[in-house]
Amino acid sequence: MRVLSWLYLALAYVFVFLPVAVLVAFSFQDGRLPVPPFKGVSFRWYEKVLGDGDLMAALGHSFLVAVVSSLIALVLGFLAAHALARVALPGSALMRGVLIAPMTVSYLIVALGLLNLFNLTGVRLSLWTAGIGHVVINLPLCFAILYAAMGDHQKNAERAARDLGAAEWQVLALVSAPMLAMPLAAAFFLSVTFSWDEFIIAFLLTRFDVTLPVEIWSMLKSGLSPATNAVGSLVFLVSVTLVILLEIFVFRRAK
């Protein structure tokens, strides 16, 4: 039984990771096309990509949008979670509804809705508008993660702080936030990851300055090449790094 379980798990992992493996493998292709035969390992596509001004600018934009929008989503989500914990709605179904409802709004819908909104308010599309889109998407995520992390222990510690004379801002700054350090970091890293990879909002809500996924999309117009694979691999590398950081800094210390 154990052997079968291991075998099945291994197959499932191959299924999920095979596309990524192929992507990364052919980014090292020493030729013009990402198809067999594999002509040898070369870093020249990475050189080309790293030397491409537009791509590097897009990479910078992606970082900027991801970090700034995630920070804003984090602060807003923290305050919302704290507010919800204080008002404590009657009925767990209603509570769950309040938490789940914002997640029903998909990337596509937010992009369309914001496009309407910017259109009729006359706001010009830019990295800022894409950032607003990412805040709209990540705020519910941060809200749900942080609310879920506020267990009874957290609530009792806040009660104790109030009982001992702390004003509300002191409770937030001296007790709530430090106690939630780990979930705050987790929510931030997750938000950054989602923003970093996101395409449709970034595509519809930017104009001249674009993010990396949008730039990749432009490159794909002229077909697959080892260069698109190299950029894709870089995007993946950053995602993986973020998740490893999450694991190291958040979960390890949580023990």
Next chain:
Amino acid sequence: MRVLSWLYLALAYVFVFLPVAVLVAFSFQDGRLPVPPFKGVSFRWYEKVLGDGDLMAALGHSFLVAVVSSLIALVLGFLAAHALARVALPGSALMRGVLIAPMTVSYLIVALGLLNLFNLTGVRLSLWTAGIGHVVINLPLCFAILYAAMGDHQKNAERAARDLGAAEWQVLALVSAPMLAMPLAAAFFLSVTFSWDEFIIAFLLTRFDVTLPVEIWSMLKSGLSPATNAVGSLVFLVSVTLVILLEIFVFRRAK
């Protein structure tokens, strides 16, 4: 304090839902442009959209891809979660790594990787290839949800079944699956929602038959119109319906 909390929560909700509200509102616009002044309520754009053969075909495709790919992801994820529960890795950090690792693979990377893979195996792009992409994306989700739902109680019930003489397939069919009915339904509904809204995989991995988000993207080339808003509203309506179904059938009965 309570009043401030309520006020803040309300503002956060307005921020998240305003784009959707605008989208839906201007889908009823009785004019050619989704901008003020609001000229009156009209259903003519919905009529137009519902009478559009391409859009309705895309809607059908989206449903098909969402349901079939989610079912496959559900079965594969259930078996993987069960296998992992049986082999019980040493160390919670490793365990978490195994669960989280597949989630690092973003939509964009999966789309790029599969594009490479289909390219070099000569598989033609179709709804099937997009469906495979959605299985790759939803399998880790189903896996994580189902594994998280397998608490000690589940494991003990399975042990009891084995102790009483059940073979492994009997444990799966008579105990594990029925006990996980709620999380199975939850994972299925969530997978369908994600597949339904998904754009980049569907865009890169389909050719002639496309899904609804791709069709909307085509419509957007000629700019925003009350018609795009009407389609967007329909997409949102389906998402909301799925989440409400989830709430009614899964969480209500779980009590």
Next chain:
Amino acid sequence: MTADVQIQAVSQRFGTTNVLDNVSLEIAAGEFVVLLGPSGCGKTTLLNLIGGFAEPTAGAVRIGGRDMAGLAPQHRPTTTVFQDYALFPHMTLRDNVAFGLRMRGVSKAKRGEKADAMLSLVGLEGRGDRRPHELSGGQRQRVALARALAVEPDVLLLDEPLGALDLKLRRQMQDELKSIQRRVGTTFVHVTHDQEEAMAIADRIVVMNAGRIEDHGPPREVYLHPKTLFTASFMGEVNRIPIAGGHAPFGPVALPDGTLCLRPEAITESGPLRIGPCRVLEAAFFGAHVRAHVAPLTAPDLRLVVHLPQSAMPAPGQVLDLGAETWGVLST
């Protein structure tokens, strides 16, 4: 440093349920009062009303004669020790204990000194630089106590503070709690559902049930002379025997009508209230005593639980002539 508490006709409704129903209670300054009852009896709600975490639907709470209506927890002369300790995990023990003084604007040096003194009081001298996660459950309990006492409240509220500890540690902490209360002289109001804990520490036990006070008094009185059947069974095991027209199931007795309550340890071979010969159905050694189920020969359907001396070795089927040493009759 200490004050009396008056609960005056307090009621509390949540929706349509009466959590507290017209409860009145006087607690003297410096008294150690235990609110005892099953879960859902309203004891924690009553504690929250004293601490200011909720406001009563009707009635008043006075501390040291002052009406507390509308005062938030931070403005009341009370502090609370929570069941899960509610320590601040990111602060050292010293910072935990000094938190209340910091909120009152006491200087860093002064509050550190006071915190160290409080840690000594609870037997944790020299550990001010540790963090809560380095401590055992009993030690965390002590820190929570020190933190609540550091601001010198008039009344200390304890919400099942020992509920998370295992039995042995609980008995030990009970002794410490009692001796700390004697030293500081603060009024303690302690909530628990463990009647042994209540007896071990209380000056006075207040037995609560379904939102009302059933009984109150020193442990001995509540145990030996309970006012209600609920109190009798909640304070320990009890045999209930119906008496009607001067007749118990096992024969005539010179007692009024009602329910005769016999504690298992009050039934002996020499007890003056004769039950008569009883057949032993089952007996097990329980350490300090032998616990037996017996049935009087005259009333074979009546089951009595009896504690026999440690040295007794009754075999099932054996017949013992039993009587009660002490008893009480309660009207049903």
Next chain:
Amino acid sequence: MTADVQIQAVSQRFGTTNVLDNVSLEIAAGEFVVLLGPSGCGKTTLLNLIGGFAEPTAGAVRIGGRDMAGLAPQHRPTTTVFQDYALFPHMTLRDNVAFGLRMRGVSKAKRGEKADAMLSLVGLEGRGDRRPHELSGGQRQRVALARALAVEPDVLLLDEPLGALDLKLRRQMQDELKSIQRRVGTTFVHVTHDQEEAMAIADRIVVMNAGRIEDHGPPREVYLHPKTLFTASFMGEVNRIPIAGGHAPFGPVALPDGTLCLRPEAITESGPLRIGPCRVLEAAFFGAHVRAHVAPLTAPDLRLVVHLPQSAMPAPGQVLDLGAETWGVLST
């Protein structure tokens, strides 16, 4: 329907830790044996080795004389009652109880009949169509018992089956468990950390600590004549007094060197082993007895816990002349 169990020099290692260290134990057919010890002592591991949920690193388990090595749980003549009951929540009680028979290919009618009979045995007649979530904790316990007994195992393994119940219900279920075991005659191996539970139900108590068997015997023997200090303190409160060269801290005694163990209830005013005058430091009424801390005048640093009769009302400071009724000396 019943069989003996032989544990022969069994060891179990997880990594570098010895969870069980060369444990041997003979359990007679039809015996009710309780494995008692603190958490981590290896009692549950031993149970799992008997049930086949793990294989020993060394040694053998024999049931009815047959070596169990390599046999999966479903092929052993054992069934287990789990601590969390492990009922199948989506099945009726009847289907739960009949599950083992279904796996053995018994026809639907026959297994339904047997399930109903088993439900009657545990006092749940007529409730076969209910589902587990409609039951109280004690009732779920009974269903788990019926399900495990329905396949007529030779040995029933119980893994802290009463751990999740509250005290009152636990005492009641103990009586039922004992009487069901008497009726079916199956060998019961029961794991618990509650020494009162062990005394209430066991024919024989096996005290375990740190992967080894410390002591075993009938409850009375283990409580009154423990072989080790660990057993003495685990079975109940005990005063430990060092004896060296015929001297206890309170004076000369005619006892060998070692640790004098006195149970609190063994110390009375008339006990023949004289301790001498003792000052009462603290006393609290505990229901059936009065619990006091005393210090002998000749050894003021020695603290003794004493159980005085219910009627005693010693004031702190009062001096009592005490002696021990029974005692034991263990080599340290």
